[in-house]
Amino acid sequence: MTVISVSGDHPVIVFDAMCVLCSANAAFVLRHDRAGRFRLASMQGEAGAALYRRFGIDPANPETLIVVDGDIALRNSDAVLAIWAGLDHPWNALAMLRLVPRWFRDPVYRWVARHRYRVFGRRSTCWIPTAEQASRIL
Template sequence: MTPTPAAHPIIVFDAECVLCSANAQFVLTHDRSRHFRLASMQGEVGTALYHRFGMDPADPDSMIVVDGDRLLRDSDAVLSIYAGLGWPWRAVAILRRLPRPLRDPVYRLMARNRYRIFGRRETCWVPRPEHRGQLL
């Protein structure tokens, strides 16, 4: 299955990662306009999106945001999420002013060590029923 460009940006996250799942829950709670859709990299849609952009979902080096045909990764992906949530979360996007060579190494350090620092779930996180329409 190759997903086609969506009307909503798709956040592809690691549902086994405690930090990533917490961030997904944060997005679902604070995305009042339902701007984003979410897909786990362990699921069919998430796996297909990783493959579409030449990435291995079994060994990801970044979470991604897919907006139509455009791929955002690393700190650009995270900052685009906060920008899309509206105020007050949009204020975090000011970090885009920092050069990517300063932002991305910090992101990659956290991504590489996410299981060691935050833990890994035995099973993938499952959203509450009211948020299921936002998950692909």
Template sequence: MKQDDQAGPIIVFDAECILCSANAQFVLRHDHARRFRLASMQKATGAALYRRFGIDPANPESLIIVDGDAVLKDSDAVLAIYAGLGWPWKTIAVLRFIPRFLRDPAYRWLARNRYRFFGRRETCWVPSPGDADRVL
């Protein structure tokens, strides 16, 4: 696991959630620098990363970004993803000026209700062969 951590940030997401899977596909499509890797919370690597940072992989309320020993979650993680994608997506990072005590409750509310609002896949999303090396 440590060796993988050195290769760049890992986004751990819910591959059964339609919104989360769409966001993962968006990252793969727009991350031209190939900075981010992805790990589904339903697979061993993603579940282990959640547990490593004290999050129950069976009931997470946030996607996380793991970069070495550092972790970002909630709205900080989402904003870091868009900041890492480059122009024009990095402009979304200006939302960091909104205090976290306002951003995070809104993020957590959406995360708790993600299946109700956006639906749930019967099976986990699978990347295209061209992106398979970026999904752990």
């Protein structure tokens, strides 16, 4: 079993690299997180799958992306809001959507997550980062 250590200095976003929306989001994070706060791991890779399993999520059938910060994993809309809060200005202002109650945010998130391939498409191969981005991928 792979053990992944995650420090609070570099939270890890675990995402679906086959999903067009998820891959676009990963590229967006790498572009707009100039401080390099986040690391990324695809659920298809060894590190991402291990993190999913650690938090009780089947990497073959995930219902959410997660942001792992130490021993805590944020899921659903909380994960998205944590990502936006960690991005550069003006994108971090989107974290104000935290004011919208979770009981409303999470069902919307889960609907998009369930239909992500149908609505946004599925890649034929996993998303691959550029050479400059590779150091931020687990």
